[in-house]
Amino acid sequence: MDITAKMVKENSDGSADFNITFDQEGLELLVQWGFVAMLKEAIKNKEYNPQIQMEKTDERKTKTRNRKVQK
Helix, strand or coil: CCEEEEEEEECCCCCEEEEEEECHHHHHHHHHHHHHHHHHHHHHCCCCCHHHHHHHHHHHHHHHHHHHHHC
């Protein structure tokens, strides 16, 4: 497997431009790890995970119902 990253330019904002070369096995590894990282982020992020939004909406409905019952 061969994955090589070479910095081409350092930008004024602190970021950098890289040239990345890889063979087929390196490509497979990068895609696999990238996909896993995307899934982990989507699970944590309510913007990408509708179940998190539903749970929070359900909590609000429950709290509202409880308040109305107590009056």
